[in-house]
Amino acid sequence: MDLSAQLPALIVIAPLLAAPLCVLVGNPRLAWGVALLTSVFCFAAALGLLQMLQHVDVLSYSMGGWAPPLGIELRIDALGALLLLLLGGSSVVVTLFALRSVEHEVALERQALFYTALMLVLAGLIGITVTGDIFNIFVFLEISSLSTYALISLGRDRRALFASFRYLVMGTIGATFILIGIGFMYVMTGTLNLQDLAERLPAVADTRAIRAAFAFLTIGLGLKAAMFPLHIWLPNAYAYSPSVVSAFLASTATKVAIYVLVRVLLSLYGAHFSLGELPFDKLLLVLGSVGIVAGSLVAIFQSNVKRMLAYSSIAQVGYILLAIGLASQPGFTAALLHLFNHAIIKGSLFLALGVVSFRFTGAKLADMAGLGKTMPWTMAAFVVGGLSLIGVPATAGFISKWYLVIALIDASLWPLAILVLFGSLLAVVYIGRVIEVAYYRQPARDLPRKQIPITMVGSLWLLTLGNVYFGLNTEFSLGLVSLAVSSLMGVGV
Amino acid sequence: MADFFGQFNYWVVVLLMMAGLYIVIASANLVKKLIGLSVFQASVFILYITFGKVSGGAPPILSPELEVYSNPLPHVLILTAIVVGVATTAVGLALIVRIHEAYGSTDEDEIDQMDDADDYPARK
Amino acid sequence: MSIQAHYLLMLLIPLLTAAGVVSLRRYPNLREAITLLGGGLLFSVVASLAATFDPAQPVTMTLLQPMQGISLALRLEPLGLLFALVASFLWPVTSLYAIGYMRAHHEKNQTRFYTAFAVSIFATMLITLSANLLTLFLAYEMLTLFTLPLVTHAGTKQARRAGWVYLGILMGTSIGFLLLAIVWTWALAGTLEFTPGGILNHETDGALLGALLVLYVFGTGKAALMPFHRWLPAAMVAPTPVSALLHAVAVVKAGVFTILKVVVYVFGVDLVGTLDSAYWLSLLAGFTIISASVVAMSLDNLKARLAYSTISQLSYIILAAMLGVSSGIIAGSLHIAMHAFAKITLFFCAGAILVAAHKTRVSELNGIGRSMPLTMTAFLIAALSVVGLPPFGGSWSKWWLLQATLDAHNSLLLLVLLVSSLLNLFYLVSIPLRAFFAAPADEAYNQGVREAPLPSLIAIIITMTGCLLLFLLVEPLWNLASGIV
8 A cells, every 4th residue: 555645534534533643642751742743643644745745736535445526535746845844843743832832831631631622623724725626625624613712721820712613603603604605606506516616606606606616705705814804713712722832823714714715716717807807805805904904013012922823814815815816926826925935923922922921920011021031042932033023134024925915016006105104113012021120120020930841942943943044944834835836827717 | 476485495594583683682691592593503404405495306316217316405504503502502501500509599680789798899 | 266155155254254253252362363364364365356347248147046036145236346346345433433332332242333334334245135026135235124123232222222223214204105015126127137227118107107216215214305214313322333334334225225226227327217206206305405404403412413514425325316417426435435434434533422422413613623633533523425526536537427416407496505514614614614613612521532432534545545545546446336227
């Protein structure tokens, strides 16, 4: 049996099987071990799939041997491989971090269940990425979402419960909208396979049903991606969940939703229809811009640092959506590049806060007084992540900003280029606030010297160094993104 | 008129969908919100099943005498969606139980008030 | 030793000095010795590079290639060499001064101070060696960030507020205008490399190029062109050695250096001469010169007065660059060197007065010249250099600046320069005259005031002598500057 041929299926099945295994082993440390092994396997599988993509454009795998378009097909191309690497990598780093962080933040009897839910989220997200069947996307989306609701509710603060509930209600509405959209598309074309749909949609594109389907799909996905104004669930969900969950979600959840959105827009409907005939591109430009400004402005006034980063994430999603709205090759390149870079940046920032949470209970700005002295390495990592959000050269964030501004100038949208740079300046303010408190104020109380575990600092610095690496060497990230964009733009209605 | 009765199912779908959304948005009680969510999801189930019905079609069980069958695929999809709906409701109810333990209330406004008091203790 | 090795040493020496300072933090004397050693080594490397420098054969060293067609690279050209010589010479001198000042003033966090100083010099050296706009932008931003701890050194509320003004204006202009200009340049020219004669197509619409120039000049907040000048007086809250080296030499000179480099190597001097916006910018620079001088006259705080004098002097260079003639570029480049020595002397004296006599206001300085004769003599010499009188270095740059305005047929700006020199007399030279010839309020006023601490005094003498020597030995500098265009 050739293992590599089965990789597309194995990468989904592994975490799916690992989840009940975590429950069965019961012991938190063992559950952590299972989770870590699975994450490493997924990352390795992602690398393997990328390797296999050197020779072919697309990897296609028929589930159970049933041939598409009737059977469920797993389909991985360059964009999918990029996402898979991101998911696998985030999972490994976050699981490493989780060893001590979860012990500290989650009740003992629930720790094994934590890893179960984490594996289910991973399975769901990976499933969304590899599948070539649109209903499958819905199923995996719900798998990951439900597990996410459970994960968020494990936070220490009781507000995590309500945050999770609110996310549940909004997320379910969003997912149901997606379901409606899928239904309409199925009625008009008779197929659920993405490839097949793409071929059949042009014939029926002009019908009310398809346009309605498009609307439902994009709204549902926009809600999952935290597009303004459907972002309300995000700040509290990120702020009150365990640190590991915030970091993992910030790196993956919204990114995968945006991935599906890009698939629907480009692979399914084609850029000409979705961004040309329908005014969705202008809508994205507007909503993206508003998201950037609103997210950054609100972030400035937060006293809870995790909430501040959550609003910053909304702004960053705004950047990505703005870039997609440009409907051009530079635009899509910038969008996908920022998708990748931001995952690393936000992951590192939330992990830094996770280390801070290890010594304190809250993440209030006032708590961070004097951390520049007492936790120099953690704050240094935070500063690097912050500089990346601002877009200082030699960081990944600068590369994203560069490509975004170039794409905007290319489209002659000067006011929006200035808006993007203004967003960077707003980032200076909210990052500067944290740095001021951390470096220029005396530590509030005398804390016992707590040794920060090497797994936490190590995984934090892994992401931070990755941030700098991708700011100085874009051969890999840009290469993969360019490949993805060129294959995506080949399809058109 | 014939159109109206011919599209009766879809009218029901629209009614249920709007009713469900309204209940979710307008209710302060968390359990009621969840019920509204279920109603909303139920409307989608009816939508799909209605799609599957083929005019003059028999239930999709193979038989040598029949030629036209209703489409079984939407039924399969909906079974999956129903399961998802059940799981969602279960998670939601579990959360409500925990919320009730933590806050002593299942009313959204009261919970918001208690959270505000947490955030801004001086305002109490 | 190869030129590339020189480049690397220029960057590594300040970084290693910083590491040395941090590791030797428990041994103040050794720590200070490392700083001086690093400074001395850096200057010798730059001097050695100057000796072997051949402008006709530039040597490029690519460090990294983040994006296609855009690299982080080093290449020395005459303007960069001039700036590097000035900065690397004045770093050890300022360190010497700082040793006297910081100890006499019992400043806290001295290790952080010397470390931040060293990494700021690293950023400055990277600016001088930049081969393209990306490297320059990276080093420019690094300089802002590395000097922030120095500006906010005191840690007081006022210092923190000054830090926000500093950061806000400098990062605001650099991200909002300069980055936009750089990206736009990339979109227009397809390259970011500094090339003699410029990289922009002369056929492009003049209005667009004019707008681009405006973005560059306003984007260079470090050049303190109005209305983005407020950070300079705000930064005076920093200890005097910081004001001296960074805000008389490194930071502000990095600003005008950037403008000169953009004019010469991105646009091309001739192209700038044809742009309308360059004319308007030169008028704005002229306005800045006069209004900053007028403000300076009204200020009683000595360091604030010197800050506005700096704003005024920087606009001399901006004005010269906007004239669009090669003599303007040469004049501006020379003024970088002349003004650096003169201004640093002035700041050194201000700091000496603060430490020795605890006086910060001009009105308090009556008769202090009798107690601090050496300091006030240096002040007088430096002030005369700023005014532009022989036999001091500033006279040469003033002469060529006037010459450049004639070359550009701009008599208005000629007038501005002359008026400004007159105003300089009023607000700068009046200070040492007051110190020597005015009578103090009462006999006991200046009792107990002695000269500055010895290391600081030596530093003052060195820079004062520099002002004199630059007058006599201007030729090598002039040759270097002419090599730019």
